Amino acid sequence: MFENEGAETSGDRSVKVPPSESRSSKAERTRAAIRDAALRSFRENGFDATTMRSLAQDAGVSLGNAYYYFPTKNHLVQELYIEVQQAHRAAVEPRLKASAGLIERVGIVYREGLAQLAPFHSFAPGFLNAMVAPDSPLNPLSPESSAAREITVGLFREAITGARNRLPPEFEERMPDLLWLGHLQLSLYWSYDRSDEQRRTARLLDQGLRLLKAALPAIRTPFLRAPLRSLLDLVAEAGM
Amino acid sequence: MFENEGAETSGDRSVKVPPSESRSSKAERTRAAIRDAALRSFRENGFDATTMRSLAQDAGVSLGNAYYYFPTKNHLVQELYIEVQQAHRAAVEPRLKASAGLIERVGIVYREGLAQLAPFHSFAPGFLNAMVAPDSPLNPLSPESSAAREITVGLFREAITGARNRLPPEFEERMPDLLWLGHLQLSLYWSYDRSDEQRRTARLLDQGLRLLKAALPAIRTPFLRAPLRSLLDLVAEAGM
DNA sequence: CCTCATTTTCGAACACGTTCAAAAGTTATC
DNA sequence: GATAACTTTTGAACGTGTTCGAAAATGAGG
Numbered sequence: 001m002f003e004n005e006g007a008e009t010s011g012d013r014s015v016k017v018p019p020s021e022s023r024s025s026k027a028e029r030t031r032a033a034i035r036d037a038a039l040r041s042f043r044e045n046g047f048d049a050t051t052m053r054s055l056a057q058d059a060g061v062s063l064g065n066a067y068y069y070f071p072t073k074n075h076l077v078q079e080l081y082i083e084v085q086q087a088h089r090a091a092v093e094p095r096l097k098a099s100a101g102l103i104e105r106v107g108i109v110y111r112e113g114l115a116q117l118a119p120f121h122s123f124a125p126g127f128l129n130a131m132v133a134p135d136s137p138l139n140p141l142s143p144e145s146s147a148a149r150e151i152t153v154g155l156f157r158e159a160i161t162g163a164r165n166r167l168p169p170e171f172e173e174r175m176p177d178l179l180w181l182g183h184l185q186l187s188l189y190w191s192y193d194r195s196d197e198q199r200r201t202a203r204l205l206d207q208g209l210r211l212l213k214a215a216l217p218a219i220r221t222p223f224l225r226a227p228l229r230s231l232l233d234l235v236a237e238a239g240m
Numbered sequence: 241m242f243e244n245e246g247a248e249t250s251g252d253r254s255v256k257v258p259p260s261e262s263r264s265s266k267a268e269r270t271r272a273a274i275r276d277a278a279l280r281s282f283r284e285n286g287f288d289a290t291t292m293r294s295l296a297q298d299a300g301v302s303l304g305n306a307y308y309y310f311p312t313k314n315h316l317v318q319e320l321y322i323e324v325q326q327a328h329r330a331a332v333e334p335r336l337k338a339s340a341g342l343i344e345r346v347g348i349v350y351r352e353g354l355a356q357l358a359p360f361h362s363f364a365p366g367f368l369n370a371m372v373a374p375d376s377p378l379n380p381l382s383p384e385s386s387a388a389r390e391i392t393v394g395l396f397r398e399a400i401t402g403a404r405n406r407l408p409p410e411f412e413e414r415m416p417d418l419l420w421l422g423h424l425q426l427s428l429y430w431s432y433d434r435s436d437e438q439r440r441t442a443r444l445l446d447q448g449l450r451l452l453k454a455a456l457p458a459i460r461t462p463f464l465r466a467p468l469r470s471l472l473d474l475v476a477e478a479g480m
Numbered sequence: 481c482c483t484c485a486t487t488t489t490c491g492a493a494c495a496c497g498t499t500c501a502a503a504a505g506t507t508a509t510c
Numbered sequence: 511g512a513t514a515a516c517t518t519t520t521g522a523a524c525g526t527g528t529t530c531g532a533a534a535a536t537g538a539g540g
Contacts, residue, residue: 009506026536027488051526064530073527125374132372134365134432141432192374192381200477205476214467227454234447237440266506292497302520309518313497320524411500482530482540489534496526505518 027222029055033059038076042161046123047077047130074130078137078144087149088116092155101160102163102199103213106179109155110205113183114190114198121198124191141185153180171219242308263396271309273299278316279323286363287317314370318377318384323386328356336402343453345399346419350445353392353423354430354438361438363433380424411459414472421475422448445463 037059041050052073056066070076091112099105120127130138136143156176160167167175188200218224277299283292292313296306311315312387331352339345360367370378377384396416400407407415430441 030488046271051525053525064491065489067528068488071528100362125372128372129369130369132365140515170374204477207470207477209466211474213471214470230447230451230454234451237444237447270518291495293495303498304521305519307498311498483538485536485538487534487536489536490532492530493533494527494529496528497524498526499524501520502522503518503520505516507514507516508513 002122030061030065032071034061034066035076035079039080042077042080042123042130043119043171046120047126048123064067068164072137074133074136074138077127077130078202081138081145082148084116085151088113089151089155091116096159096162100164101166102165102216103209105159105163106156106212107205107209109152109159109179110183110186110209111202114186114205117187117190118198121190128188128191149180152183153177156180156183167195168219171232174236177236178232270299270301270305274301274306274309275316278310279320281475282320283359284321284361286360287366300357312377314378315374315384317367320383321378322388324356325391328353329391331356336399340457342400342403342405342407343449345403346396346452347445347449349392349395349399349419350423350449351442352427354426354441354445357427357430358438361430361472364434368428368431388419392423393417396420396423407456408459410469411472416436416478418472419475461480 002064034055036053037155038050041055041058052066053063055076056063059066092109093205095108095112096105099108117124127138128135131140133139134141136142139145140149153176156179164171164174186201186205189204190198193201195201274295278290278295281295281298285347292306293303295316299306310319332349335348335352336345339348357364367378370376371380373379374381375383379385380389393416396419400412400415400419406412426441426445429444430438433441435441459468
């Protein structure tokens with residue numbers, strides 16, 4: 001196994017890459033075909049109607065081959081999840097540049113997040129189901145989605161630190177995680193929202209933001225600051 | 241079998257019942273056998289390891305027969321859910337008689353609720369998964385579980401209205417639904433809590449109750465009352 | 481060009497929840 | 511009591527996600 005170890009004496013570092021690249025390029029193409037077929041079908045037919053068999057056929061590979069690249073159907077949803085996160089960021093960033101008010105900026109992140117979700121509402125139950133399994137990569141607390149989570153938390157952080165009116169540092173530090181938790185709950189609410197175009201969720205968000213706006217000055221009232229901080233700590237603990 | 245039916249000429253009211261009772265009694269016995277086998281297996285082996293086949297075998301009936309009485313595996317979990325709710329009420333009621341403090345009473349309901357859940361923690365993921373499907377009877381918002389929900393909400397209402405220190409009516413009215421929503425979220429947190437004996441959840445509850453206790457006087461402060469009411473309305477709206 | 485080890489691909493197989501048509505059992509009616 | 515209508519019970523079957531052993535393709539070393 002180690003017969004030729006150290007055989008090349010010079011510059012072999014760069015030589016090793018191409019073969020492994022071309023080797024993986026074929027594999028990468030298969031992988032991409034599976035991924036694309038899955039994402040397309042998820043968007044068109046939802047989670048339940050996208051079976052591993054149908055998706056493998058769409059990709060032109062065998063069932064077993066799909067499992068060679070993705071250990072689980074949920075891992076394929078994870079790919080969709082990542083794509084949605086990136087679209088969220090892409091949609092939010094230009095709009096943040098044109099806004100200064102703190103609550104307005106936070107609202108942008110929330111509302112764009114819901115907008116990204118919108119196309120999937122009719123399939124929400126299936127996806128939701130896939131998300132709650134603690135061992136699923138989709139679980140918001142799983143290591144696999146920590147990167148995706150960081151994207152959203154980052155958006156909230158940007159919304160807060162880039163605002164005209166700044167918060168005290170101790171609050172600025174805690175708020176992003178808190179808002180992310182709110183986003184998670186809002187999404188949960190959204191997935192159960194059967195009202196037309198999920199208007200209830202939109203209204204809930206509006207009211208929540210209005211309340212937040214009204215509550216913000218309380219942060220600077222001395223005798224309210226301490227309890228508010230404990231409240232934040234409490235909820236932050238819940239968000240892990 | 242019914243040779244002597246109608247032999248008794250008087251008091252036939254009670255006689256009529258037995259036939260219809262015995263007719264359903266056979267069926268009821270099958271139903272109970274299935275239900276019992278399911279609940280025992282859920283307790284011992286959890287949701288995933290309890291298959292419809294194994295449970296049917298335990299009950300001494302065929303697979304198809306189990307489906308004659310329970311349209312879905314989730315409907316069998318629903319039976320377990322009801323049993324747990326009733327145990328919750330039975331555990332809470334005597335303790336409420338011996339307590340007067342508002343927060344203390346609310347704490348009793350929360351803590352007993354968690355205690356009822358405790359034996360199932362290792363199986364929580366499977367059950368959780370069954371709960372989130374919007375069409376599942378286990379879904380907290382489903383019509384099938386509205387009765388079970390009423391039990392818990394009722395416990396919170398009892399804890400509040402039976403306390404030494406009463407709340408303003410408008411708050412007393414909204415609090416039970418709110419506390420129930422808190423209970424739901426606490427259970428969710430609990431199911432993901434991997435700490436020893438779910439101490440984190442216990443701590444979260446303690447802190448939450450402490451905070452609630454500190455916040456209660458604020459209800460009577462005039463200029464805090466209005467925003468607190470909107471907050472309650474907001475969260476109540478979320479609870480449907 | 482020929483090994484042979486590794487990577488990739490395949491399709492059969494498994495256990496599961498659920499459905500269904502038909503058999504068996506039970507009850508009501510004449 | 512016989513026949514019809516019903517409730518209850520059965521076991522085979524379907525489609526699903528996932529696993530697995532073996533076949534095919536690929537690449538490296540002689």
